[in-house]
Amino acid sequence: MTDRRTLIRAGGLLATGMAVATATSGPARAASPTAALPLLSWHAALANRRYAPAVVAVLGSSSSEGVGATGPGRGYVPVLAETLRAAFPVAGVAGGDNYVAAWGTPRxxxxxxxxxxxxxxxxxxxxxxxxxxxxxxxxxxxxxxxxxxxxxxxxxxxxxxxxxxxxxxxxxxxxxxxxxxxxxxxxxxxxxxxxxxxxxxxxxxxxxxxxxxxxxxxDRGVQVYNGGHGGRTSGDFAEGAAAWAPRLRSMQPHLVILQLGVNDWRSGVPAAVMRQNLQKIIAVVRANTTTEPSFVVYGPPRVGADHRVQDFAHFTEAWREVAAEDTGGPGGGSGVAWFDLAARQLSPSSDNRLGLYCEDLVHMTDQGAAFTADALTALVRP
Missing domain, CATH: 2.60.120.260 (Galactose-binding domain-like)
Structure with missing residues (x-):
């Protein structure tokens, strides 16, 4: 029988049009609605974008901040805003930057x-x-x-x-x-x-x-609020929730993207701890919003050319488990989709010939950021 983890992954990948192999033998069995609809709240808000904002909030580290891009507006988050607005336009709405942190890092x-x-x-x-x-x-x-x-x-x-x-x-x-x-x-x-x-x-x-x-x-269209902060770990956001959670009341997001974990891996935080931190962050968001938001847990390919004690595969499994184990979504199913970027591109630590990552093999180039934004758009579109 297909396990719950496979169903959650199928729910995410089917939205992109990719084929999904399951462990089921014989005729294909349909996934239960609760297991296959982790993005339902977001899709409902997107359908209402002509009359009210469909809001995306991002918490992440340097890739979300835009480190590696050649200038403002070229990281994956602002390009995601651009691609979502192009895919789901509202007449007369251009769309602003929505959030620019006061922290001045001009590049x-x-x-x-x-x-x-x-x-x-x-x-x-x-x-x-x-x-x-x-x-x-x-x-x-x-x-x-x-x-x-x-x-x-x-x-x-x-x-x-x-x-x-x-x-x-x-x-x-x-x-x-x-x-x-x-x-x-x-x-x-x-x-x-x-x-x-x-x-x-x-x-x-x-x-x-x-x-x-x-x-x-x-008061309408797609809004995207970037909370990227270079060097931050899942623990920084889990332990510092009292500092950022009040802003959820200003945004009231319908989709929350969590791009966290690579810095945990690089600094020796166990994958199990990272998983618990992401679950805490999700609980905090739910407690401070009235929108019953959907979530995307962002799982990148292995980055960096160095060798760590921890196997990166443990982190890939932990990201997947956050989605599979969640029960806070529609009908008691998962409200978390897993963004498996590693299924769409090679690890830069082994092959960066396409130039999606910078020379440090950690941060994305302009092209890599756009690639990621396109992949995310494919995942979260209805």
């Missing part, structure tokens, strides 16, 4: 930090925030869109910041209060290019998470 994130602002790993979506600790320190983002939100922390001893849009000061915000889900919203802006600057006004520290930008997709 991959188009935010400029000035005046000695300090990066923080203890707040914000993706565990990325910036502390403005002195008056005059600022963050600048230029974007194309029709509105923008500033996400920040409210703290009892908080200070204040000003917001300027296109050179004009439009708001003065006090951050005194409590909670890691505070935000300032611009209201409608004329379509086109805009520059927003957040400047600390003094009186106490200001912790800014990032900018949510929209381009006619405030």
């Amino acid at each position: 991959w994130w188009p935010v400029t930090m000035s005046g000695g602002a300090v990066r923080s790993k203890t707040a914000g979506w993706g565990l990325k925030a910036v502390d403005l600790v002195a008056a005059g320190q600022s963050l600048t983002l230029t974007f194309t869109g029709t509105s923008v939100h500033v996400w920040y922390s409210a703290v009892p001893a908080g200070g204040a910041f000003s917001v300027s849009v296109d050179g004009a000061v439009v708001a003065a915000i006090s951050t005194a209060g409590t909670g890691d889900a505070a935000s300032w919203r611009s209201g409608p802006l004329a379509p086109g290019r805009h520059t927003i600057v957040v400047t600390a006004a003094g009186g106490g520290p200001v912790r800014v998470h990032g900018f949510a930008t929209f381009d006619a997709d405030e």
Whole structure:
């Protein structure tokens, strides 16, 4: 009889049009609906995209952040947003960047930090925030869109910041209060290019998470919120859930992609621990959303040219098991699909002749990021 693990994998791969071999002999048996529909919540939201946002949230490490790409917008997450919007358009909706962390790494994130602002790993979506600790320190983002939100922390001893849009000061915000889900919203802006600057006004520290930008997709279309953070492990997100989970209330995702585990493998974290951490993260997301989201667990091919004590195959099995063992989806079946990227490409540690990975054999090139975005689109489309 076909086991539950095989059914979950079949549920994911059938969505891509790939043939799936099972252990069943004789005539093919249909998978039970609960085992074959881990993406049902996402598909339902996507069907409603003309009337409400279909929201994707990503938690991941450097590949999600875009390390390896030649510039902003070329990592697999922004290309995924592009491919999903092209595959499932909504008339009159271009779609904004949706989330740009304040953490200024210009090669991959188009935010400029000035005046000695300090990066923080203890707040914000993706565990990325910036502390403005002195008056005059600022963050600048230029974007194309029709509105923008500033996400920040409210703290009892908080200070204040000003917001300027296109050179004009439009708001003065006090951050005194409590909670890691505070935000300032611009209201409608004329379509086109805009520059927003957040400047600390003094009186106490200001912790800014990032900018949510929209381009006619405030209340419909596909939204994608990138929480990639280079070097992070599954344990960082599992143990730091109190820092990023509040932002789920701002996003209310219908699909959550978890690109985590490679750094666990590279740093010696046991595969069983990584699996438990992913299960904890999934539970946290479910507890902080009202959308009953679907999940994708991202399993890459073996990367890196070095040799580790742990067999990478243990991690591949652990990613698969997270999907197979889940019971939080429709009808008590799995709500988690397994993205088996290794089934679609060769391991860069053995063959990178197609140039999908950089010279470090860990991070994706522009081509590799687009390849991954296309594969993910094939997986998650109805």
